[in-house]
Amino acid sequence: NITFHLDEKKRIRSSGFSFPPDKDKNKNVDHPGPVFDFNLSAFESYFAYLPEYVVLKNSTIFIETGKDRFCIPVEADVQLDSERSLADMKLSIHPMNQKIMVDAKADFLQSPVEMKISAERLYPELLSAMVPGAGQILSKFSGPVNLAIETKDFSTFHFEVNDLGLKPDPHLNINFPEISGTLSSDKTAMALKAIGPVQIRSPG
Numbered sequence: 001n002i003t004f005h006l007d008e009k010k011r012i013r014s015s016g017f018s019f020p021p022d023k024d025k026n027k028n029v030d031h032p033g034p035v036f037d038f039n040l041s042a043f044e045s046y047f048a049y050l051p052e053y054v055v056l057k058n059s060t061i062f063i064e065t066g067k068d069r070f071c072i073p074v075e076a077d078v079q080l081d082s083e084r085s086l087a088d089m090k091l092s093i094h095p096m097n098q099k100i101m102v103d104a105k106a107d108f109l110q111s112p113v114e115m116k117i118s119a120e121r122l123y124p125e126l127l128s129a130m131v132p133g134a135g136q137i138l139s140k141f142s143g144p145v146n147l148a149i150e151t152k153d154f155s156t157f158h159f160e161v162n163d164l165g166l167k168p169d170p171h172l173n174i175n176f177p178e179i180s181g182t183l184s185s186d187k188t189a190m191a192l193k194a195i196g197p198v199q200i201r202s203p204g
Helices: 041-049 124-130
Strands: 002-006 012-014 017-019 053-065 068-081 086-093 100-107 112-122 145-151 156-169 172-185 190-195 199-201
Antiparallel strands (some): 002 012, 012 017, 053 068, 172 190, 172 199
């Protein structure tokens, strides 16, 4: 089981790992716990003892937001190739009785290699309580939504979203039947590009 919570800067933290991380790594650490690092080269000599297959059943991720605590069931199948230092993971996450699938490949000695996140008939408005600060914005979106997010290098993310609803005002309904695009980032900026039709209706 894993427990997440928000620190004083509204970052997601778990056992010393925070997201998003400090922009300036040379700042004085304002919280206990080591900084998470994907590089596991210090443990390379132990890779030969890793099992070839790991299965997680009946596991739980705990998310603490202020006085609230959310329990998210998680299941995972992980295949490990100790000779090539590679891992292939299939993760199933069930927030608010919904299902989100994560397929990821990682290199033990470097970093995650690629990842795909997918969901069918997801209701984003049900997740609003789990996203402090952005919950009010998220609650204006509605489903059911089909989505897929994929990256090969963790700098550019390709996404597709179908049937996303948005209700910014009680008298205005906006629907995005099909959106596709990319989200890219570097050390200086982040760019979002998306295309797709928009349907706007005013009930009154």
